[in-house]
Amino acid sequence: MESRKGRKKFLNTQTTATLLFEFNGQSLLFTKPIRIHQTDQLDEVLQVMNRVQKELDQGYYAAGFVSYEAAPAFDSSFKVKEGGNVPLIWFGIFETPVNGEGLTYDTARYETTNWQSDTSAADYEQGFQKIKQKIESGDTYQVNYTMKLHSSFSGDSFAYYQDLAKAQNSAYSAYLDIGDITILSASPELFFNWKNDMITTRPMKGTVKRGYSKEQDERQKEWLRLSEKNIAENLMIVDLLRNDLGIIAENGSVHVDELLTIEQYPTVWQMTSTIRAKTNPSVTFIDLFKALFPCGSITGAPKISTMDIIAAIEQSPRGIYCGAIGYLTPNREAVFNVPIRTVVLNTEADELEYGAGGGITWDSEIKEEYKEAYLKASLLSTITPDFQLLETIKLENGQYYLLQHHLKRLMKTADYFGIKIQLIDIRNELNLFAQQCRTGLKKVRLLINKAGIASIECTDLEQLSGVKKVILADTPTNKDNPFLYHKTTNRQIYQAFQASFPDYFDVLLYNEKKELTEFTNGNLVLEINNEFVTPPVHNGLLPGTFREELLMTKQIVEKTVTLDDLQRASNIWFINSVRGWVEVELCY
Numbered sequence: 001m002e003s004r005k006g007r008k009k010f011l012n013t014q015t016t017a018t019l020l021f022e023f024n025g026q027s028l029l030f031t032k033p034i035r036i037h038q039t040d041q042l043d044e045v046l047q048v049m050n051r052v053q054k055e056l057d058q059g060y061y062a063a064g065f066v067s068y069e070a071a072p073a074f075d076s077s078f079k080v081k082e083g084g085n086v087p088l089i090w091f092g093i094f095e096t097p098v099n100g101e102g103l104t105y106d107t108a109r110y111e112t113t114n115w116q117s118d119t120s121a122a123d124y125e126q127g128f129q130k131i132k133q134k135i136e137s138g139d140t141y142q143v144n145y146t147m148k149l150h151s152s153f154s155g156d157s158f159a160y161y162q163d164l165a166k167a168q169n170s171a172y173s174a175y176l177d178i179g180d181i182t183i184l185s186a187s188p189e190l191f192f193n194w195k196n197d198m199i200t201t202r203p204m205k206g207t208v209k210r211g212y213s214k215e216q217d218e219r220q221k222e223w224l225r226l227s228e229k230n231i232a233e234n235l236m237i238v239d240l241l242r243n244d245l246g247i248i249a250e251n252g253s254v255h256v257d258e259l260l261t262i263e264q265y266p267t268v269w270q271m272t273s274t275i276r277a278k279t280n281p282s283v284t285f286i287d288l289f290k291a292l293f294p295c296g297s298i299t300g301a302p303k304i305s306t307m308d309i310i311a312a313i314e315q316s317p318r319g320i321y322c323g324a325i326g327y328l329t330p331n332r333e334a335v336f337n338v339p340i341r342t343v344v345l346n347t348e349a350d351e352l353e354y355g356a357g358g359g360i361t362w363d364s365e366i367k368e369e370y371k372e373a374y375l376k377a378s379l380l381s382t383i384t385p386d387f388q389l390l391e392t393i394k395l396e397n398g399q400y401y402l403l404q405h406h407l408k409r410l411m412k413t414a415d416y417f418g419i420k421i422q423l424i425d426i427r428n429e430l431n432l433f434a435q436q437c438r439t440g441l442k443k444v445r446l447l448i449n450k451a452g453i454a455s456i457e458c459t460d461l462e463q464l465s466g467v468k469k470v471i472l473a474d475t476p477t478n479k480d481n482p483f484l485y486h487k488t489t490n491r492q493i494y495q496a497f498q499a500s501f502p503d504y505f506d507v508l509l510y511n512e513k514k515e516l517t518e519f520t521n522g523n524l525v526l527e528i529n530n531e532f533v534t535p536p537v538h539n540g541l542l543p544g545t546f547r548e549e550l551l552m553t554k555q556i557v558e559k560t561v562t563l564d565d566l567q568r569a570s571n572i573w574f575i576n577s578v579r580g581w582v583e584v585e586l587c588y
Contacts, residue, residue, distance in 0.1 A: 017092050019063045020100045020175040023335050029100030030063045033092030040087050045073035048089050049286045055093045056330050063327035064091035068318035074290045079308040084317040110155025118315045119147035124370055127313035131360045134309050142236050142300040143309055146357025148316055153352045157182045157345055169266050172337035174325050185342040191295050191324050194334045197279050203237045203297035206230030206271025209375055213485045214412040224269050225262055229363045238273045240296035247291040249277035264418055267378050285334050295338045298322040320344050321355030387490035389413050389448040394578045398438035402577050405545035413486040421452045429454055443578055468505035470584045473497055479511045479540025494520035514563045517541040522576035525556055526569040533559040546577040
């Protein structure tokens, strides 16, 4: 590997650095390192590791990262792409970490530009075909083929990290501000957890996009569970990691605890497996890296020949992406993630770098693989504000209207977003609230936060009279937006339309195919040829509770209706469970 210039090899002076690890529900913060051990020279990687081990033996903690291109230091058979602009290895030495919960940013403002790939569609296809040729010739079974995306950046990097971690709902997030680079890792993948001589690995291999409605989401999950391609990918990596663990494990201790588990994340369903082993008492963290690094889930199998292919076809070095980020304790404990879903900020140039990719096998199709790579980058542009689950319920003289429908929808929404709620407790809170409002007409807002805690708000409800004026939206909605299908306090899209047309009762929405969907606060019913029709949910709309009741009692039917169908409608209604039927007039 060629020499890297311009970076100090062994920096052993105190400096400032902030390293936050939010691993599996535990938040640890490391600041003010006593010393820093790093290098960009391949022949010095093991020297740095030995220095770190001596620090651990003296009772210190160590935290940092190992870049993918450090791999040949552990096995000279590994080939990697030359070059790179980050250290091959970087570890800070610390007295002890503190609880990192409550760490905040200076300002919530930041900005990224449009992300640009270093791999064109033509380059990707060329690399894809080379992989297929290598599979056909027997050089590999699976190649994890990746590319890099780049963007400029301004603003607060920690605010960006928090949004990324929240968007991904990651179990192994980390924020490392070490001066000229800052790492924002929203990784869901554990590389290894080593404690009490037990080591656990949890490779991820197999991905499918989340559905937008609960029903579509379940179909996507089931597709992944039965996907022969994804199952084969996962099993290959499980076998590879079992073999790697066998190098450092006691005889007979390697076992698979969980195989082909499907896990839910905000944008994808992910297939994972869990492998555990008992390590020999003489094993050090250096031995762990020699046996396991880099993780097989981000190389493919077999590892040596596959890494050779990766070095030949990928456009640039991987750097921290696909390496390892984590910390070590003086008690022979270590936790490292696999830095996927990870942004690296060059603080001097204000430039961001993000890697994405997927496993290519003989059964892979190029369009699907290229799409999957961009799917894994979707967290970069799908950051959403904090939100709560929401149900708006009519309460009349102490009685809730369509309460069972509301609770049923609430459960579906909570399940979709991975929020655990206790329905019995929520029902009891609603009943207690109703006992205090035994007279009058009320609009009750039931709010559930991400911890599953409920709060209730209430306002008086005034009766409506007469035909209300509505207007057609000036732009279509994107039916791929999951928040159209689930009622939450994230109503930005609806609020934008309402703000554009403040003088109207409501705004009628439609999607990119010019299919009518809903109003911002209710569902749509059209009377066409003496038939009462409402758009189907898959066109991009909220399944209202009053709408559901009308469908169940066969008062309305589902049909796709377009902008052109408005001319054929003899009547138009706005409906919801609070207002019931409201006749409206469409203004042009």
